[in-house]
Amino acid sequence: MTRDEIRDIILEIIEDIDEDAEFDDLDADQPLRDQLDLDSMDFLDIVMELRKRYKLQIPEEDYPELATLTSCVNYLEPKLQDV
Amino acid sequence: MADYQLIIIGGGLSGLAAGIRSARFGQKTLIVEQHSLPGGLNSYYYRQGYLLETGLHAMTNFAAQGNKHAPLNRLFRQLKLSRKKFITHEQLGSEVIFPQTSLRFSNDFTLLCEEIACQFPASIDQFRAMAAEIDAYNPFAEVPWQSARNFLHDRLADPLLEDMLLLPLMVYGNAEEYDMDLGQFAIMFRAVFLEGFFRPQGTIKDLIDMLLEQYSQFEGEIRFRTPVAEILKKENKVQGIRLENGEEITANAVLSTVGIPGTAKLSGWELDIDRYIGRMTFMESISMLPEPQLPPELSGRTILFYSLNDELKYHCPASALDPSWGVICFPDNFQDLATEDKTATQVRVTNAANYSLWQQAAVDKEQYRQLKEKCGQQSAAAVSQILGPYNQDAVFQDSFTPMTIERFTEKRGGAVYGSPIKIKSGRTPFENLFIAGTDQGYLGIVGAMLSGVTVVNQHLLG
C-alpha cells in the first residue's frame, strides 16, 4: 500500500468509528486524539479495526506510534507494504 | 478448537452490549438466554393489548448528540450505533418530595441549584463545591468502600438535604441498605443530576431490537429458551457450558451476566453466598388511568421521588411493603411524545418490599394473590397522600413483586440491583470466566450496557 492509501484507510477507519469526525482542519503532525476529541476507548477501536482488516497485531507499547496521522503512516508503511 | 471464542450467559442489556462489542471485531460469539425474549430486567410483555415495559421509568445519563465524552455517546460509538439516528425524549422535570419541602430538578443542573439555593440557602455554596468534586472524582478506581453518607454529611451538614439527594440516587441504583459506596454515589449523581433522564423513541423494545439487529449484523449468534445448567471447568479454566437439555458447547472464554450468586451456582465458585445477595427489592404497581386528575402543581412531572417521613428509610422493610417512600413515574411525561393515540395515562409506583415475606406467601397461590392486592392498596393509599385519589377509575392495573423479579431474571432474593458487594474488575477465581452487568457495579440500562462493553474491552478482545 502506498502512503496515501494508508492515510485514507486511517481516515476511513476513524470516520467509521466516529460519525461526528471532521477532517477539514486536520493537521497531520498534531495528535489525532486532541484534534478529533477521541478517547482511549476510540483509540482501541482503531487498533482493533486494523487487526480485523489486515491481521495486524499492534502491541500496546507501540500505541504512541499512532499518535498523529503522519506517525501512523510511518509506522504502518513497512507493515502494510505487501497488502 | 472451541466452538466459540466467547459465550455470554444472559441476553439482558449487559449481555447484548458485550455481544456486539465482541462480535464487532470478528470474534465468534454466542449469547444464551433462558427466556424467549431478550432484555432481561428491562424487557417487555403484552397484556390486554398494551405493550408494557417491565422496568423502564427512564434512561439515565442523558447527553445531547455531539458531546463526545458523555457516557451515552461513548457507548453508542463503542457499539457502532448511530447516535444521530437515535431519537431521545428528555424528561419534563422531576421532583423530590419530603414532608416539609420539595426539590425540583431537570436535565438542566441549574434548576436543582436554584431549588437548593431557595430551600437550603445555608448549603448552596457547599452543594456547588460538592458537585464539582463529584464531577472530578474517578468512580471506577478500585478503592476500598467509602461511605457516601459521611461524604455528604461532611460537606452539607444538613440531614434533610442529604436524604433528599440520596433518595433518587439510592432507589435508582443502590444494592446496599442504609448507606451507599461513594463510587456508586458519584456514578448515580452524574447519571441522574448532572446528566438526567430521557426515554428512547418508541419503547424499550425498539432499543432492544436495535441492539439485536447490530449484533446479528456482526454475525453474532443468540439462542433463546436456552437456560445454562453448568459452567464446565477443568482445574482453573473454564471449558464452556452445559445447557439444561444436556448439550455441551465449548468456548475460549465465558462472560456471565447473571450476577455473582448465579455465576457461583453455575460454576461451583466457592464463596460466602449470603453476603452477595442484596436485600433491596421492590414491588411495582402499574395503573392505566383514562382521565387522571392530578394536583395542578404536580401535573406534567416525569418522576416524583417521595418520602412521607423526614428521614429516608432505605432498607428492607419489616413488613411485606413499605409504602411510606417510593417512586411515582409518569412514562408519558417526556418532551415531544405523541399523545394522540393514547387512550389512558400510565402511572408506575415503586416501593421497597421484603423478599422473605413474599416468598412465604408465594407457597400458596391465593395467599400470594391476597398479599399482592393488599400491598397494591397500601401503595395506592400512600401515593394518594401526594397525588390525591389518583387510581379510582383505573382501567387496568398490574403489579410485579420480588417473586416476579426473581423468577424472570434469576436475581436471588429479587434483588434488582444485585449484590451489595460488587466486583469492579469483572474477574472471578477462574482465569477465563468473567462477570458483567449488575454485579460488576454499573447499574441501570445505560450502566448495564457500559459494563458489558468495559469488561469485553478489558479482558476479552484478546
Ligand SMILES: Cc1cc2nc3c(=O)[nH]c(=O)nc-3n(C[C@H](O)[C@H](O)[C@H](O)COP(=O)(O)OP(=O)(O)OC[C@H]3O[C@@H](n4cnc5c(N)ncnc54)[C@H](O)[C@@H]3O)c2cc1C
Ligand atoms: C422494576 C424495574 C425498573 C427498572 N427501571 C429502570 C429504569 O427506569 N431505568 C434504568 O436505567 N434502569 C432500570 N432498571 C434497572 C435495569 O433494568 C437493570 O439495571 C439492567 O437492565 C440490568 O441488566 P443486566 O444485563 O445486568 O441484567 P439482567 O437484565 O438481569 O440480565 C440477565 C439475563 O440473564 C438471563 N439468565 C439468568 N440466568 C440464566 C441462565 N442460567 N441461563 C441463561 N440465561 C440466564 C436472564 O433471563 C436475563 O435476561 C429497572 C429494573 C427493574 C427491575
